[in-house]
Amino acid sequence: MNNSKEIELEMFLKLADEDQKEWSEQEEQEKEFFGNDFASFLEKTKNKDLREMIKVFRQTFYSIRRGEYRMAAMLDDMFVLKLAKNSNGVILNQREANLVSKIFPKVYNTAPNYEWIVVERAREFDYQLFRKFFPELEKKGFVDVLDYFLSLEFEINDQDSDQDSERDKEMSIRAKAVKPGIYLKQIKELYDFYPQAALDFHNGNFGVVTRKGGDALVLIDAGLHKDL
Secondary structure (H helix, E strand, O other), rough: OOOOHHHHHHHHHHHHHOHHHHHHHHEEEEEEEOOOOHHHHHHHHOOHHHHHHHHHHHOOOOEEOOOEEEEEEOOOOOOEEEEOHHHHHHHHHHHHHOOOOOOOOEEEEEEEOEEEHHHHHEEOHHHHHHHOHHHHHOOOOOHHHHHHHHHHOOOOOOOOOHHHHHHHHHHHHHHHOOOOOOOHHHHHHHHHHHHHHHHHHOOHEEEEEEEEEEEEEEOOOOEEEEEO
């Protein structure tokens, strides 16, 4: 995102918090930043329940990704609209909107009751980006962040070492020798704080966004919620 549009977007976010007298101007800003399809979706779902919202969502957007609790559609090359499919999806949207960690995509807009949220779009995370963000893992022979964490937790059975494969033992030794860089430290802190989300820390769940003119690593989705 270029600097001028980033500044304008910050102005829009401030506007979204002001009184209803600015609502018409906000709607114009929404069209500008999030596109006509999003504006059409909002217009058609005013005062509608979630079931009707889902129907309009399917009619409005063509490239839709579906999960257990939510659906997502690309608004353009910068934004993604996430819509809840059920009450659990609403809870996830609300929690995601209130996450403060920079490791998650920014949330730019939300429905009053969190039926939907608009987040920054992340680019696909490939092996070249893995090498860029986690050179300390690549040097030790790891090709996925999850493999590192699994190896880090692997306990060598000293009493009966035949039970452990030689490769598992070798990778465990390598994992313990890794000196985490800035991005791995961020992931590890989150991993330690949310052990229930352990399986989410894999390459397929990472993405890259542009912030302040540079690439930043984000975790696209996270199973931080044992209660759902």
